[in-house]
Amino acid sequence: QGLNRIGKDAQLGRDGVQRKDWHDYEAIRRDAARSGNGEQGKAFPLTDADRVDQAYRENGFNIYVSDRISLNRSLPDIRHPNCKKKLYAEKLPNTSVIIPFHNEGWSSLLRTVHSVLNRSPTQLIAEIILVDDFSDKGTHTHTDTHTHTHLQTTESLVCAALNK
Numbered sequence: 001q002g003l004n005r006i007g008k009d010a011q012l013g014r015d016g017v018q019r020k021d022w023h024d025y026e027a028i029r030r031d032a033a034r035s036g037n038g039e040q041g042k043a044f045p046l047t048d049a050d051r052v053d054q055a056y057r058e059n060g061f062n063i064y065v066s067d068r069i070s071l072n073r074s075l076p077d078i079r080h081p082n083c084k085k086k087l088y089a090e091k092l093p094n095t096s097v098i099i100p101f102h103n104e105g106w107s108s109l110l111r112t113v114h115s116v117l118n119r120s121p122t123q124l125i126a127e128i129i130l131v132d133d134f135s136d137k138g139t140h141t142h143t144d145t146h147t148h149t150h151l152q153t154t155e156s157l158v159c160a161a162l163n164k
Contacts, residue, residue: 010090019087022121031074038069038141040076066107072114093127113158128158 010020029042031040040042077084095114101109113128 008107011087013087013089016092020090021086022088022124022134023084024121026117028077032077036070036072036073041073044069045130063105063107066105066111069111070082070120071077071107071110073111075115075119092124094124097128098131099128099133100133101135103135103137 008016013019034040044062084118097120099109099112099116113130116128117125
């Protein structure tokens with residue numbers, strides 16, 4: 001079944017390209033076993049007071065609740081069963097992931113970065129670029145500080161572009 005190792009052995013595709021399973025089955029297994037606030041993408045229960053909160057009206061979600069959910073949360077594997085068996089080219093180019101944001105809550109932004117890092121083969125991610133699209137709530141003053149504080153192990157991968 002291959003649940004305790006990363007990927008399956010490479011195979012030659014019909015097109016002559018070496019293909020492999022890039023899925024990290026150990027990480028998928030660990031994620032499936034996690035529980036807690038927001039784990040597995042489950043809703044966080046809101047009170048009526050939470051729903052009328054000013055932050056909820058401004059962001060479209062409750063930032064207080066978002067701040068209480070782990071930045072490195074688990075998500076269920078919702079792929080179609082056939083997609084779980086798919087093999088991809090063994091040699092793929094790396095890529096830059098660009099995440100534009102405007103007045104974004106930090107917990108949701110950093111959770112997005114963690115999701116990209118946790119669910120992508122590390123050798124395929126060249127960099128993650130956070131682009132502040134002229135936030136007007138003081139977001140730009142915290143961009144570098146927050147990214148380096150919360151993403152210390154990936155500092156060389158994540159950079160911020162500020163539009164002031």
